[in-house]
Amino acid sequence: MSILQTPGSDGRFGEFGGRYVPETLVPACQELEVAFEDAWNDPLFRADLDQLLREYAGRPSMITECHNLSEQLGIRLFLKREDLNHTGSHKINNVLGQVLLAKRMGKKRIVAETGAGQHGVASATAAALLGLECKVYMGEVDIARQELNVFRMRLLGAEVEGVTSGSRTLKDAVNEAMRDWVASVETTHYCLGSVMGPHPYPFMVRQFHRVIGDEAFEQMNDATGTSPDFVVACVGGGSNAMGIFSGFIDTPARLIGVEPAGGAAVSRGQPGVVHGMKSFLMQDEYGQVAEAHSISAGLDYPGVGPEHSYLASIGRAEYPTVTDDEVIAGFQLMSRSEGIIPALECAHAMAWISREAKNMQGKTVLMNLSGRGDKDVGQMMSILKDLT
Amino acid sequence: MTGRLEATLRTRIDGGGKCLVPYITGGYPGWVDAVRACAANGADAIEIGIPFSDPVMDGPVIQQASQIALEGGATPVSIFQEIRTLDIGIPLAVMCYYNTVFHAGHERFANDLVAAGVSAAIVPDLPLEEAGDWCVAADAAGIETVMLAAPTAPDNRLPLVAERARGFVYSVGLLGVTGERKELALTATILAARVKKITNKPVLIGVGVSNAAQAVEASRVADGVIMGASVVNRMMDGGSEAVGLFVAEVRGALDRASW
Ligand SMILES: Cc1ncc(COP(=O)(O)O)c(C=O)c1O
Numbered sequence: 001m002s003i004l005q006t007p008g009s010d011g012r013f014g015e016f017g018g019r020y021v022p023e024t025l026v027p028a029c030q031e032l033e034v035a036f037e038d039a040w041n042d043p044l045f046r047a048d049l050d051q052l053l054r055e056y057a058g059r060p061s062m063i064t065e066c067h068n069l070s071e072q073l074g075i076r077l078f079l080k081r082e083d084l085n086h087t088g089s090h091k092i093n094n095v096l097g098q099v100l101l102a103k104r105m106g107k108k109r110i111v112a113e114t115g116a117g118q119h120g121v122a123s124a125t126a127a128a129l130l131g132l133e134c135k136v137y138m139g140e141v142d143i144a145r146q147e148l149n150v151f152r153m154r155l156l157g158a159e160v161e162g163v164t165s166g167s168r169t170l171k172d173a174v175n176e177a178m179r180d181w182v183a184s185v186e187t188t189h190y191c192l193g194s195v196m197g198p199h200p201y202p203f204m205v206r207q208f209h210r211v212i213g214d215e216a217f218e219q220m221n222d223a224t225g226t227s228p229d230f231v232v233a234c235v236g237g238g239s240n241a242m243g244i245f246s247g248f249i250d251t252p253a254r255l256i257g258v259e260p261a262g263g264a265a266v267s268r269g270q271p272g273v274v275h276g277m278k279s280f281l282m283q284d285e286y287g288q289v290a291e292a293h294s295i296s297a298g299l300d301y302p303g304v305g306p307e308h309s310y311l312a313s314i315g316r317a318e319y320p321t322v323t324d325d326e327v328i329a330g331f332q333l334m335s336r337s338e339g340i341i342p343a344l345e346c347a348h349a350m351a352w353i354s355r356e357a358k359n360m361q362g363k364t365v366l367m368n369l370s371g372r373g374d375k376d377v378g379q380m381m382s383i384l385k386d387l388t
Numbered sequence: 389m390t391g392r393l394e395a396t397l398r399t400r401i402d403g404g405g406k407c408l409v410p411y412i413t414g415g416y417p418g419w420v421d422a423v424r425a426c427a428a429n430g431a432d433a434i435e436i437g438i439p440f441s442d443p444v445m446d447g448p449v450i451q452q453a454s455q456i457a458l459e460g461g462a463t464p465v466s467i468f469q470e471i472r473t474l475d476i477g478i479p480l481a482v483m484c485y486y487n488t489v490f491h492a493g494h495e496r497f498a499n500d501l502v503a504a505g506v507s508a509a510i511v512p513d514l515p516l517e518e519a520g521d522w523c524v525a526a527d528a529a530g531i532e533t534v535m536l537a538a539p540t541a542p543d544n545r546l547p548l549v550a551e552r553a554r555g556f557v558y559s560v561g562l563l564g565v566t567g568e569r570k571e572l573a574l575t576a577t578i579l580a581a582r583v584k585k586i587t588n589k590p591v592l593i594g595v596g597v598s599n600a601a602q603a604v605e606a607s608r609v610a611d612g613v614i615m616g617a618s619v620v621n622r623m624m625d626g627g628s629e630a631v632g633l634f635v636a637e638v639r640g641a642l643d644r645a646s647w
Contacts, residue, residue, distance in 0.1 A: 010517070018518055020486055022445050023549070024538035024560060026515045165451055166441065178444045183564035185540060273487045273513075274442055286463045287491025288441040 003249045003316055005307065009033070011199020014313055016306035019198040021276045025178075028185045033200040035105050040207060045104065052096045056129065057086045059093075059211065063219045063366075068337045073357035078223065079340070079369040080216045080244060089343065089371030090212060090240040091122040095191060097208035099126035102189035109133040109184065110191040113177040115142055115170035115236065116298035116345065117149025118371055119193030124158035134158040137176040139168040142297040145379050167291035169300045170236070174275050194237025195305035198276030202305050206242045213247020216366060224364055227251040233368035234348040235259050235266075235319065236298050238305035240370035245317060253366075255317035257308060258352040260327070263292035265304035266312045266319035272303075279306040295324040296344035296376075326351040328383060331373065343371035344379070391532040393433055393479040393507040393555035397590040397611065400432050406642045407556075407592055407612025408603070410619045410635055411435040411483065413453035415462020420470055422623045425632035427476040430639030435510065435614060436471065438464050438484035445512040447567030449617040453624060464488055468504040481508035481534060481555065486522075489514075494525035501531050508532035508555040516549055523552065534558050537583050539575040550587035559583050559610060561596040567617045568598040572605050580610040600641035607642060 011017045011033075019029055039045040053059040061084050066077040082090035102110055110132050114120030120136040127134035136153055140162045143150050153160050166172040174197075181190040195202045195209075220228055231248045233241035235257040245255045259266060265280040272281030274289050282290035282302035294300040304319075311317035322330075327344060330351030335341045342350060349367045353360075373380075381388055390398070397407045410426045412419050414436045426434050439454035439462055446454065464484070471480060482501060489497045489511060501509060509531055514522060516535065526533045532554035537546055539560060550557050559580040562573035576593050583591045593606040594614030603613045615638065622630040 019515065020513050020518055021515060022512050022538070023515050023536040024540050024563060026517070026538070027540045027542060027545070165455070171442065175442050175444050179447070179565045182445070183562075185563065271490075273490050275444075276513075278490075281487075283487070283491065286465070287487040288458065289487070 004246055005310070007199060007203050011203070013307045013310035016279050016309040017199055017202055018278050019276060020273050020278065021198045022182055024182050025185060029198050029200070036101060036200055036204045039101050039104055045100070049097055049100055052100070053093065053211065057092045057096060058084060060215045061085055063216060063223065065223065066338050072337060073354060074361045075357050076364045077353065078220065078228065078366045080212060080366060082212060082240065082368060082370050083343065083372035087118070087122045087125050088374065089118040089122070090209060090243060091119045091193060092125070093211055093243070094193070094205050094208040094239060095119070095122040095126045098189065098191045099130050099132060102132065102191065103130055105189065107132070107187060107189040109188045111135045111137065111177050111180045111184070111188055112191045112193060113170065113173035114138050114193060115173065115300055116296065116343070117142070117146040117153065117375060118298060120153050120158070120160070121149050121156070123191050124153040124156035127158065128156045135180065136160050137163050137173040137180070139163045139170060139173050141168040142170065146297055146375060148378060149375050169292065169297065171289065171292070171301055194239040195242045195307060196237040196275060196277055196303065202277065202307055205239055206246065206307060209239050209243025210246040212240065212243035212368065213245060216244055217247035220366060228253050228366040229363040230254050230256060230360060230365040232256040232258065232349045232353055232365060234299060234345045234370060235304060235308060236301050236345065238308045240368050242305060242307055244368040249316065255311070256352065257317055257319045258348045259319055259321050260294035260296065260299045260348060261321040261323045263294045263299050263301055264321045265302060266308065267321055269302070274303055277306045279309040280304055280312070295327055296348065298343070298345040299348065320352055322348050322351040322355065326355060330354055331380065340369070341373035342369055343373050344376045346370045391507060391530065391554055393481060393532050394590065396433060396479050397556055401590060401611050404647065406607040406647070407432045407590065408635070408639055408642060409433045409435055409592060409612065409614045411437060411614060411616035412623065413437040413439060413450060413457055413620055414467040415439055415457030415460060416453045416623065417460060418623065418627050420474065421628035422631045423474060424476060425628040426635050427478050429632045429636040431478060431635055432612070433479045433481060435481045435483050436467070438467060438482055438488055440485040440488060443485060445565055447565040447617060449621050450566050453620050464492065468500055471504040471506060479507040480505065481510055482506055483510045483512070486511050486514045489522060494522050498525045498529035498531050502529050508534055510534045510558060512536060516552060519552065536560055537579065539563055539579045546583055547586045550583060550589060553589055556590035556592050557583055557587060558614065559591050559593045561593045561606070564596065566595050568621065569596045572597065572602040576606055577609040580606070584609065600638045603638050604641050604645045
């Protein structure tokens with residue numbers, strides 16, 4: 001039996017997950033659960049989605065063997081190139097699925113939260129393509145560090161609203177999107193951007209991202225004749241990681257989800273409930289949710305998707321952390337060694353690989369390059385001053 | 389067994405009156421005086437909010453009050469300690485988000501409420517399907533768990549919600565979060581009528597009931613109202629005195645109306 005779980009109607013992965021939402025949203029989550037199952041089992045829906053992924057998003061994304069870094073680090077390193085998807089990250093896989101589903105459900109409008117802006121841009125893009133109204137909530141701290149993406153969303157016809165409550169980052173953007181949804185649920189679909197939130201989101205979003213792992217499994221087999229020794233991805237909510245882990249969960253590969261030291265739900269959190277799910281959560285002694293602090297807006301989140309908490313609890317995946325300084329070094333390392341500027345999020349995976357390479361000598365390592373770094377160049381200019 | 393909150397509300401209803409339950413954010417500067425002002429001016433029971441970092445059911449007013457309370461160092465423990473000293477003679481319910489309960493542990497939290505003299509709990513992000521374990525602990529401790537009925541609930545769901553509710557059924561007044569509105573939403577009385585039809589428990593409308601006239605309008609169908617943002621707004625602007633005047637005004641309007 002696969003370790004990859006299909007949760008029952010209680011939405012649980014082991015003890016994690018569930019559906020902790022205001023009563024107003026329960027019927028909407030139930031409706032979504034049924035609609036997703038129906039669509040996922042409908043060959044016509046799957047064909048529509050596959051066509052969009054192929055002809056619009058540019059799938060399959062290729063894998064790239066990094067000869068320079070491999071030589072430098074003493075490992076055999078491959079990248080899964082989600083950075084080459086339309087809109088520049090893995091986020092489009094999930095969004096095309098959800099927006100297609102929202103249309104099928106007769107919704108006229110989507111709302112989304114965003115941290116780095118990649119999910120917001122993907123949502124705005126899919127809404128433009130499929131003719132839905134789109135509103136994106138984004139913390140004011142993130143608006144400041146991801147200006148370019150804010151403009152891109154507006155260019156795509158979405159409304160972007162700054163969130164001023166709490167830490168003014170991703171966590172608070174989720175709160176605000178949920179508040180919008182409570183008021184607009186009859187016409188609106190909440191296009192959640194990661195494998196988090198109430199059931200069926202963690203399961204549904206993972207299914208939409210499985211394509212990453214399924215493709216990579218075949219591609220690695222073709223390239224090396226076997227599966228890799230390590231599969232490494234960054235973890236904010238955990239969608240790109242769950243996507244690529246899905247393809248390798250039943251192989252001997254070690255699965256490594258890299259979290260920022262300032263947003264380390266698994267290693268520094270305890271089980272808790274926020275944003276509709278029970279999962280590991282950074283919190284204080286009274287259960288107040290802690291504010292995360294990460295250089296990368298997309299990982300600046302105190303929680304994590306419930307399936308990751310489950311995989312951590314059974315020891316199937318590991319969740320180490322890297323510091324902001326290690327990330328900055330990883331960002332530069334990949335740029336200079338391979339001519340690929342990574343998003344700051346997946347620079348976390350690079351940072352872990354370069355730190356741990358000494359313990360992986362001769363091993364094959366597959367890293368999910370979840371997005372490209374263009375959006376981060378402005379922020380990095382103010383950090384790498386000697387280059388300007 | 390009927391708990392203290394339900395018994396108190398029933399006494400009001402059986403006497404031909406309507407129930408008034410104001411909400412106060414615990415831990416906000418001056419909140420204890422505001423609670424006393426509610427009690428002194430005709431509240432039947434009082435809902436005390438335990439501030440949470442991520443209050444998804446709350447609009448800007450209660451969010452702001454919660455944030456100020458948290459910044460001032462309020463914790464569930466400090467609020468319980470102050471509640472214990474209140475001794476105001478009417479039942480108290482706490483409104484708290486589920487992580488506050490989960491983190492403390494169900495039994496411990498229920499026992500803490502009992503020790504503080506609280507009768508009931510309202511946990512707005514704990515819907516029926518997830519409420520089981522908490523309800524076992526709450527029932528055992530004698531804490532009444534108020535359940536929320538939402539305008540989106542299909543007919544087959546409402547009886548399940550009402551069945552599980554203790555104290556009263558909280559009939560959510562609109563699609564949306566807490567906050568003052570110019571008009572009472574149409575959905576408020578439509579839902580309350582649907583709930584009244586399937587339960588004998590007290591049915592109170594809360595969320596979006598913003599002034600005396602709206603309280604009267606809501607109570608044409610419901611057994612009374614919960615008033616949150618309108619009360620908290622007055623606490624933030626004018627302290628306990630403003631709260632007292634407002635509660636007295638609503639009480640007066642409810643008492644003068646003929647039902
Ligand atoms: C490129 C990229 N990678 C990763 C993430 C983190 O999300 P997740 O953990 O769901 O993959 C983001 C989020 O904004 C992102 O933009």
